[in-house]
Amino acid sequence: MTAVTDEDHGKGKGKGDSGKEAGGAKSGREDGRWDDGLIARRAAAAAARDADAPVPVLAPADDDAEPQVEAYAPADGPLPARLDALRELVGLSRARLDRDTLAEAGRVLDEAAARQRLSSRHTVIAVAGATGSGKSTLFNALAGAPISDTGLRRPTTSQPIACSWTDGAAGLLDRLAVPGRLRRRPHPGPAAFDEALQGLVLVDLPDHDSAATEHRDQVDRVLALVDAVIWVVDPEKYADAALHERYLRPLAGHAEVTFVVLNQTDRLPGEAADLVLDDLRRLLDEDGIALGEHGEPGATVMSLSALTGDGVPELREMIGRFVSDRTAATRRLSADIDAAAARLRRVYVAEGRPGLGERAREEFTDRLAEAVGATAAGQAAEREWRRNASRACGTPWLRLWRWYENRGLPGSLDRMGQALTPPEEELTARQRVEQAVRIVADDAADGLPGPWAQAVREAAFTGARGLPEALDELAVEAGAPGAAKRGGGTETGKGKGKVAQLGGRPPKPPRPKWWPAAVLAQASMTLLQIFGGLWLVGQIIGVLEPGLVTPALIMLAGVVGGPLVEWACAAAIRGPARRYGQDAERRLREAAAGCGRARVLDPVAAELVRYREVRERYVTVTEFSTTGR
Template sequence: MTAVTDEGPGQVRGQVAGQGPGPERGRNPDEGSAPREGLPKDRGRPGRDWDDGLIARRAVSGAAPQEAPAAVPDDDVRPQVEAYVPSGSPLSPRLDALRELVGLSRARLDRTDLAEAGRVLDEAAARQRLSSRHTVVAIAGASGSGKSTLFNTLAGAQISEAGLRRPTTAAPIACSWTDGAAGLLDRLAIPGRLRRRPQQSGTGGDEALQGLVLVDLPDHDSAAAGHREQVDRVLALVDAVVWVVDPEKYADAALHERYLRPLAGHAEVTFVVLNQIDRLPGEAADQVLDDLRRLLDEDGMALGEHGEPGATVLSLSALTGDGVGELRELLGRFVQERTAATRRLSADVDAAAARLRPVYVAEGWPGLGERAREEFADRLAEAVGAAAAGQAAERAWRRNAGRACGTPWLRLWRWYESTRQPRGLDRTVFAAPPEEQLTARQRVEQAVRTVADDAADGLPGPWAQAVREAAVRGAQGLPEALDKLAARAGAEPGRDTDTDSDNGEPAEAAETAEPGGRTGAHRGRAAGRPPRPAWWPAAVLAQVAMTLLQIFGGLWLIGQIIGVLEPGLLTPALVMLAGIIGGPLVEWSCAAAARGPARRYGQEAERRLREAAAGCGRARVLDPVAAELVRYREVRERYVAVTEFSTTRG
């Protein structure tokens, strides 16, 4: 069944980690030969010896031989009937969801991760084309368990060879109670010479088993590797399986670890039969059966007791026929329900979904929250120096206010200072040192790594890698794009000004240089000339009036000194003093009034640069990352649809 073959026949899908398809852990040293005499060991549970004398030795040989096999023709080839998946079954949407899941995941997951899901889809498509009137049940067991004897007893004829020679069954043998199962047997690769009919088929007896296709498998612990490969191959294709165990090796680790434990999810299509109870005296059969149930429970296999769905466990003796009628009745009801194939495939889908769980189910709630987006924008703003640009814009506003509202003598002094600087220095744009440029690039890369880690936190490995790769691809060229967008955003309010157009003053490139990788000259140049408020003309007029008062008072005093005007120093001195004091007072008042607008202008410049950086980072990094997260949520929804009806059987 599903425990078999991930890669191909002979490899066990549910094997213990690190354990290959070679010799199984806990194998009896006498496997592949006739069971030894004496009390058995609980091979699957070390340290637990069955030495209480309750388990009897193997019955002595000499039982009555089985009657000769009936001469019956091979199975007829009949047209196959409708698909076995009912239209209203929850299996259909699960298969559709699994198919969509595989299609959406091919670009993100390795082919090995999707191999089992692809196999389930292929087997579903193959089984869907075949008969729904037939239920294929395999009889499997270890050497000496009596599975071939049970097969012959159910068929009512000596079809499968049974005896002391080991291994006895070398190839799968099929017995079909009705016609039309040829396609199913072709799928199992059972040749026509190994297809039989039960003894009752000629007379139409045993109506309860109509539709049953019983397959006797080679020993799963056979010394011949080819036999084990055939067991694994057929178990992956049948609708149900009857595991036949005997009192000596029912606890064998090879059975539990290689088959029963990995097939725990297939409990509803599993029968576990304790054979040879005729060898157990008194109440020993019940005690062994209870211990078998305990081992199955430890394997994680649900038991179908008290009306609950699960595996059917019973005891019988194929040699004496004790309990065979109960098994025949259970198989009859099981076959007439015609749901075994759907249940089997539902369990296969469950197993495939469980295997895919680590690559689809995230821990926590991964994604890009508002906090992560804001922190990313803050880091980009820091990398481009948005705060420093805002401070430079605020200083430019206040400096421009001082130039417009300052006294003429101060402006004249600034002009004189500018004439003393070397020609062309006022328009020089200083480039950032290489180490500062490197620092800015490192800050951008760190911001991208941080937001990618935040978005990928908790995601399964393949999807977390896809998110990080999307962020890295978007980060290529991000520092250069940030520079361009920041310059464009800063230049929008006004024209570029590297110097003071009024007096040729340099734009203080050196004082605004920041370690973010770009100099303040670039930021100040991008900020543009601040706009002038409406009250500035009045302030200029007031400053002109104060200047005129100074000039008028000065001329008046000069006229009195040279005798052109009548003497009277007090009045012209007061006029001149009013102009001298009023000029700085107007300048100070303008500076005080400019603080609020300057601060707002700086904040606006910082906001503009921050938004430009955030928009660039969003388009190049956050949007691709968000697209990968949306893709993951889409496949996660498909995965949930696959597992939604995992407890429902069609």
């Protein structure tokens, strides 16, 4: 098949265009307004002939004297709420996500704000295509005049050329950086006065596969700003990988504002055009572009010949319906939001249901209680209660024996036990705290996207600085076993350790009301023993009258009654001692839990709340997604 380009089809059309532009330059700005020559004169003549007809006034293409233009005011719909949610999402995420991650979302917000400040009556449609696809010929056919150059020279189109059907598009064209000398109006005729096309701004772009890098940059820049795009492909390059991989596939979410036109069908014999069109549809489906078939929203795909005009009226009719709907800008912005949201999905959508459950909180509290020695503190408090009871209610002979056993030792049994505690326990206690923090941070961050998981862990580890020392202080105040040693081994220095060693013992437990009676009973038993013993001694030495039974019974009552009183007191204090120990354990446990909650759990919970806030904003952004993401 012989390759025939659109310039081969349109020879002769390009020769007069430069002449027209030159003529326009000669006649330009004589009255302070731009006049592009032949087209403007024909427009004036047509307006004079049909003065009584309701014909739009053809203002100069430069639109210097632009009339009042209504600002972009989208109809009530989800777009304003989505833009607000995206704006809040970016604001809440700046402290947690890097600038590159939020760059696309920021660009979408900036472009949306810029587009909303401009006319809502106009729809900007770009005509894009590869070298030789015939896009300039199609552009001229839609405008009804040879506005864009066509020819054998490559690239023929070097800068964007715009054709506006109505006034008031200057701001939009300034945004596209289309120079005034390249702004045109359609040829006076059916195409120019078609009511459905009023508000259309058509832009012919350079070739997207041009050898000139600046041409490709202009294509990329303008495509990011227009409301819709018409992709013109030819039978030879419709399957070009550069077109599909660089443009169509990344813009699959913009299907509703996309037209794909198979041009130059006059070169295909018989049913070849239908076969090529079917294959083009297949490629677009593989690109993920939804096709607008059977009344469903999606891209418009059709075939035509810009040279012969076959299919051009149908395309013009489709564009007319598209423009008269005045929703192209809203659809484009919605598609841009969808694309930005899709890129941000990995940093906002979690796997599962991350957070701090009750079980994780309880396990964290258990680990801190274990590290601070809450159980040991409770047991020590219970032993202290029983020891006091034993001292108050025990027999004096038993107390004397215990004093004899402990005499000569450097300290009490508790202090001896502390002294014999292996030095590795200090490191073990600190490691337990660090392990507890690490586990709770991992539980809270489980399933979160990377940046938010990192933020949760940083909050936990930052809050955990000084936690072992704070727990040591709690243990010192409670007089927990080993608290003095742990206090001396912290980063705060040995001063705290000395203070702990001096005042680390807990206060004596309160005595129940019956303790004085028990002490009196034990003292009575002791007096009975002494009285009976003295009585017996007096009888033995002959001071008193003999009679062993009575003093022996009195002494036996004292000897037996003393241990009985002690045993009764020990049985009576078992419950209160246990409750006292449990209460001491509970207080230390609650103190450790409060310290851990304030330093670790609350900062982690705050980060999770922040994540839930941005997640809600992200859901709002994607709630009305047109791409189904």
